[in-house]
Amino acid sequence: MKQQDVMPADGKLGIMVVGCGAVSTTFITGVLMARKGLAKPVGSMTQYDKIRVGRGDNKKYLNYNDIVPLARLEDIEFAVWDVYPQNAYQAAMYAEVLNEKDINPVRDELEKIVPMKAAFDKNYAKRIDGDNVKDCKTRREMAEALREDIRRFKKEKNCARIVVIWAASTEIYVPVDENVHFTLAALEKAMDEDDREHIAPSMCYAYAALSEGAPFIMGAPNTTVDIPAMWELAEKTKMPISGKDFKTGQTLVKSGFAPIISTRCLGLNGWFSTNILGNRDGLVLDEPANFRTKEVSKLSTLETILKADVQPELYKDYYHKVRINYYPPRNDNKEGWDNIDIFGWMGYPMQIKINFLCRDSILAAPLLLDLCLLSDLAARAGRYGTQHFLSFFMKSPMHDYTRNEEAVNNLYQQYTMLKNAIREMGGYEADEEID
Numbered sequence: 001m002k003q004q005d006v007m008p009a010d011g012k013l014g015i016m017v018v019g020c021g022a023v024s025t026t027f028i029t030g031v032l033m034a035r036k037g038l039a040k041p042v043g044s045m046t047q048y049d050k051i052r053v054g055r056g057d058n059k060k061y062l063n064y065n066d067i068v069p070l071a072r073l074e075d076i077e078f079a080v081w082d083v084y085p086q087n088a089y090q091a092a093m094y095a096e097v098l099n100e101k102d103i104n105p106v107r108d109e110l111e112k113i114v115p116m117k118a119a120f121d122k123n124y125a126k127r128i129d130g131d132n133v134k135d136c137k138t139r140r141e142m143a144e145a146l147r148e149d150i151r152r153f154k155k156e157k158n159c160a161r162i163v164v165i166w167a168a169s170t171e172i173y174v175p176v177d178e179n180v181h182f183t184l185a186a187l188e189k190a191m192d193e194d195d196r197e198h199i200a201p202s203m204c205y206a207y208a209a210l211s212e213g214a215p216f217i218m219g220a221p222n223t224t225v226d227i228p229a230m231w232e233l234a235e236k237t238k239m240p241i242s243g244k245d246f247k248t249g250q251t252l253v254k255s256g257f258a259p260i261i262s263t264r265c266l267g268l269n270g271w272f273s274t275n276i277l278g279n280r281d282g283l284v285l286d287e288p289a290n291f292r293t294k295e296v297s298k299l300s301t302l303e304t305i306l307k308a309d310v311q312p313e314l315y316k317d318y319y320h321k322v323r324i325n326y327y328p329p330r331n332d333n334k335e336g337w338d339n340i341d342i343f344g345w346m347g348y349p350m351q352i353k354i355n356f357l358c359r360d361s362i363l364a365a366p367l368l369l370d371l372c373l374l375s376d377l378a379a380r381a382g383r384y385g386t387q388h389f390l391s392f393f394m395k396s397p398m399h400d401y402t403r404n405e406e407a408v409n410n411l412y413q414q415y416t417m418l419k420n421a422i423r424e425m426g427g428y429e430a431d432e433e434i435d
Contacts, residue, residue, distance in 0.1 A: 008380075009376070011161070012157060013075055015078055015163050016078075016150065016209075020115045023167045023361045030369075032110070034047075036105065046070055046370045055431075068381075070377055080115045081116045082118055083129075085114070085130075089103065124172050126290075127287055128284065139190070140194070143204040154212075162209075163217070164214050164216050166202060166217065168202075170281070173223075177198050182228045184232040184233050213237060216242075218245075239379060241385065242398065247393055250338065254273070255305070259412060268306055271302060272338070273323065275335065276330055277327065281360070299320060332359060332362075334358055334359070335356070337354070338355075339352075386400070390418070391417060
């Protein structure tokens with residue numbers, strides 16, 4: 001694909017975020033501050049990373065925007081949905097992630113971002129109790145109300161394109177049901193029949209976005225677009241989808257460190273991971289049904305990197321445990337501990353300890369920016385369906401499990417996929433060199 005096959009990023013890009021909590025407001029505030037020259041978008045691949053294109057004498061390292069046409073920060077308009085009515089300024093202050101001095105310069109802009117009523121079902125997040133909620137009798141009504149929100153925002157802000165991204169809480173675990181989730185017709189029938197057991201509110205957001213010609217990004221471990229029915233809808237509407245669950249702290253470390261063990265042919269006896277965090281995400285995950293969704297997401301990382309079928313002597317029987325503990329004093333300052341029991345020459349045991357004291361929203365905010373800009377790029381390049389090159393940003397990358405496809409969780413393989421997608425969309429040759 002040559003670059004001229006990619007439509008230019010003309011006009012405004014509307015980014016509509018589900019959730020107006022710590023992650024969303026940190027993301028929005030950072031973008032508004034960066035485009036005023038008052039902050040740096042550190043951690044954003046689209047703003048900082050450079051990719052080698054060409055070889056030999058023709059080799060050069062270019063920023064993404066010099067390879068492909070990305071939307072400019074100055075052209076972004078924001079909208080949010082949330083169960084709480086507080087505007088983005090109030091929500092940012094309440095979240096206590098950013099200092100007041102880093103919020104006040106864009107206070108006026110943040111105050112104008114007032115949450116639209118959320119499509120919400122308390123059964124999917126029992127610890128959340130807001131009243132800024134749509135009065136919809138059925139899941140179909142929910143989806144149609146969201147479609148109207150998207151159309152209205154696009155018109156009011158004169159946006160050329162829209163991207164919808166989920167940055168709200170983790171829903172309870174919804175197992176994939178072949179009778180409901182495997183075809184678009186079955187999914188739509190369940191929406192019409194108000195099947196609340198199999199149709200999560202997040203699915204209504206995804207359905208609405210794709211139906212309105214907007215890429216959809218799932219930033220939580222929810223089932224949502226990770227079902228054949230949504231793949232069918234994405235193909236029908238020619239829209240990109242990606243997910244699931246932003247890869248920020250512990251899993252980022254895991255996806256980068258596990259390849260060291262596998263590449264070095266060291267054995268693994270066990271990997272114990274535990275987290276403490278105190279923000280709204282931690283509160284929601286304190287509910288066992290919601291934690292189950294997150295647990296499935298976090299547990300999937302190791303098995304595709306440390307493969308028992310490839311190296312049974314090294315990885316056949318290791319023990320992998322993940323825990324998340326709600327601890328209010330830490331708020332957004334998450335702490336992750338990893339205890340890794342490995343063995344080496346002649347089976348002798350060794351241990352690795354990792355203690356990552358991170359800031360959840362500070363790590364997540366640049367991911368939202370990159371995912372939105374790259375999803376918009378993919379749509380303009382005519383790429384639709386699951387965007388595997390965005391696996392780099394995801395804790396539990398989507399893959400076609402109906403065909404026994406395996407997710408790629410190795411961070412360095414994911415980075416190669418990301419770089420090659422950018423190269424191809426820019427008209428350059430893809431390659432496997434680590435450079």
